[in-house]
Amino acid sequence: MKMTVSARVGLILAALAFVFLPMVLGGQWIKILISTGCFIIAASGVAFMYSRLGMVSLGQVALMGVGGWVMLRMNHAFHLPFEVNLAVAGAVTLMFGWLLAMPALRMRGLYLALITLMAAGGLEVIFSTFRFPNGGEGFWGVMPSVAAPFQRPLLATEDSDYLRYIIFWIVAAFLIIEMHMRTAPGRAWAMIRRSEAAAYSSGVNVVYYKAWAFGLAGFLAGISGGLLAGGLGLLDPATFRASESIMLFALMVVGGSRGWLGVIIAGILYRVVPALFNDWTIDADLALVIFGAALLHAIITAPNGLSGQLLDLIAKLSKRT
Amino acid sequence: MIKLDNICVQFGGVKALDNINAEFSQPISGIIGPNGAGKTTTMNSVSGFLDYQGTISWNGEVIDGLNPFKRTRWGLRRSFQKEQIADDLTVIDNLKALIDNLGIKGSQRKQDLEWAIESMGISALAYREAATLNTYERRLTDLARCILGNPKIVMLDEPCGGLQQDETERLGDLILKIPQLTRANTLVIDHDVDLIARICAETLVLDFGKPIAFGKTREVLANPKVKAAYLGVEEVA
Numbered sequence: 001m002k003m004t005v006s007a008r009v010g011l012i013l014a015a016l017a018f019v020f021l022p023m024v025l026g027g028q029w030i031k032i033l034i035s036t037g038c039f040i041i042a043a044s045g046v047a048f049m050y051s052r053l054g055m056v057s058l059g060q061v062a063l064m065g066v067g068g069w070v071m072l073r074m075n076h077a078f079h080l081p082f083e084v085n086l087a088v089a090g091a092v093t094l095m096f097g098w099l100l101a102m103p104a105l106r107m108r109g110l111y112l113a114l115i116t117l118m119a120a121g122g123l124e125v126i127f128s129t130f131r132f133p134n135g136g137e138g139f140w141g142v143m144p145s146v147a148a149p150f151q152r153p154l155l156a157t158e159d160s161d162y163l164r165y166i167i168f169w170i171v172a173a174f175l176i177i178e179m180h181m182r183t184a185p186g187r188a189w190a191m192i193r194r195s196e197a198a199a200y201s202s203g204v205n206v207v208y209y210k211a212w213a214f215g216l217a218g219f220l221a222g223i224s225g226g227l228l229a230g231g232l233g234l235l236d237p238a239t240f241r242a243s244e245s246i247m248l249f250a251l252m253v254v255g256g257s258r259g260w261l262g263v264i265i266a267g268i269l270y271r272v273v274p275a276l277f278n279d280w281t282i283d284a285d286l287a288l289v290i291f292g293a294a295l296l297h298a299i300i301t302a303p304n305g306l307s308g309q310l311l312d313l314i315a316k317l318s319k320r321t
Numbered sequence: 322m323i324k325l326d327n328i329c330v331q332f333g334g335v336k337a338l339d340n341i342n343a344e345f346s347q348p349i350s351g352i353i354g355p356n357g358a359g360k361t362t363t364m365n366s367v368s369g370f371l372d373y374q375g376t377i378s379w380n381g382e383v384i385d386g387l388n389p390f391k392r393t394r395w396g397l398r399r400s401f402q403k404e405q406i407a408d409d410l411t412v413i414d415n416l417k418a419l420i421d422n423l424g425i426k427g428s429q430r431k432q433d434l435e436w437a438i439e440s441m442g443i444s445a446l447a448y449r450e451a452a453t454l455n456t457y458e459r460r461l462t463d464l465a466r467c468i469l470g471n472p473k474i475v476m477l478d479e480p481c482g483g484l485q486q487d488e489t490e491r492l493g494d495l496i497l498k499i500p501q502l503t504r505a506n507t508l509v510i511d512h513d514v515d516l517i518a519r520i521c522a523e524t525l526v527l528d529f530g531k532p533i534a535f536g537k538t539r540e541v542l543a544n545p546k547v548k549a550a551y552l553g554v555e556e557v558a
Binding site for chain 2: 190195199204205206
């Protein structure tokens with residue numbers, strides 16, 4: 001398999017971030033970057049669905065909630081290794097993705113987006129009613145006020161190590177998507193995006209490959225939700241509101257959906273920018289205004305998002321020298 | 322031999338196809354007719370894209386029970402009026418997208434891909450992204466897909482649409498090669514009567530969803546009914 005320039009740059013940056021980020025950053029910022037990293041993994045799932053299949057999914061953050069719920073449930077019920085719990089969270093969310101796909105498979109465009117949004121709305125109600133397990137009794141496992149401890153991976157019990165662990169997972173998520181792109185599913189998805197007639201005349205089983213895409217996006221959401229649970233130790237229903245799913249999708253459009261850079265930008269806008277505003281004692285809600293303006297900018301002038309503009313700029317500058 | 326047996330298609334109150342019967346026994350056959358005659362509807366029926374009554378078969382193999390993608394796996398290939406290759410894939414990936422689903426593996430797969438690309442003379446384009454191709458090159462890619470994987474039926478819907486005269490001629494030559502390259506029966510739809518006369522031995526003429534003539538191309542084109550349908554003159558009694 002050939003490695004593209006973009007992949008090489010990405011891997012080098014990831015390696016640098018892996019070594020240096022936890023060393024130079026302070027405690028609070030490490031925590032912020034851990035959750036940023038989780039949302040980057042989730043955003044990568046929405047981004048490939050959008051750029052490769054032309055499908056709009058507005059339920060990704062809600063699916064993260066499913067992954068997070070399963071992760072916490074497993075953690076407090078059994079004493080299994082973190083990775084086993086994470087795999088279960090990924091698998092259960094993958095199946096949730098399929099469940100979501102079932103009514104959505106026959107729909108396209110706006111209707112598909114609406115179905116995923118409705119599912120996100122439904123999950124929002126469930127999360128805020130039953131809350132997330134924190135070590136209590138019974139199936140829902142909620143106890144008031146205090147929370148039982150959360151067991152992190154053995155390799156990464158400290159925050160700085162856990163950030164490295166997250167960076168490893170971001171790279172893994174991008175590689176999983178890239179592997180799909182270069183093999184039969186990626187080609188089938190490209191034909192589906194061209195048109196269903198094109199897919200049929202290529203012998204592509206459209207329902208099967210759409211379900212596969214939903215499953216993969218669900219798996220990534222589940223992993224990211226599980227990792228977020230590991231990062232914070234407990235989860236708050238407010239994190240997984242339906243509006244958050246819409247926000248993540250919108251920021252993915254702002255960042256650009258076609259490569260890793262756009263997804264990273266989306267994650268940074270989603271988590272780091274509001275935190276910066278807090279740091280500068282500016283109202284964090286002001287970020288929403290900026291996001292709105294950025295979305296308009298992206299839709300009107302930058303079809304490949306900020307990352308597309310950035311890469312164009314670099315290409316132009318390197319031509320000049 | 323492609324056999325259409327009593328094919329009827331109804332869109333609401335409109336009979337888009339009314340009892341089409343035809344046996345295309347020649348290696349390359351044509352379907353012509355004015356706009357709205359039902360040419361593309363006929364192809365879409367063979368593709369399984371829409372519900373139809375009647376029976377479609379190739380050398381006795383009935384394909385009515387197969388859904389669209391299974392028909393492709395069975396051996397049906399087609400191109401569309403507007404070619405349907407994926408812009409963000411390379412030429413060879415556009416071919417792979419088809420062969421992925423045909424169960425052809427290993428060295429055979431590699432050999433088939435190379436053969437299809439060479440046969441259409443696009444080896445130099447194999448690793449170009451489809452978005453950078455011109456209309457003629459896209460048509461060639463489409464044609465390479467159509468001969469890939471030992472097809473049984475090849476259908477070309479206006480294969481020379483949007484091409485210049487010399488390109489149309491070259492593409493016509495390539496279409497004429499399909500029977501030597503594959504065992505498939507080829508069906509061509511086009512408005513360009515010169516092209517049809519050149520490459521199709523047999524032709525079916527449709528008008529308002531009804532067959533008005535079927536037979537040797539030269540004889541069909543000389544038929545006064547066909548001339549009337551095409552030129553809009555009143556039929557000589």
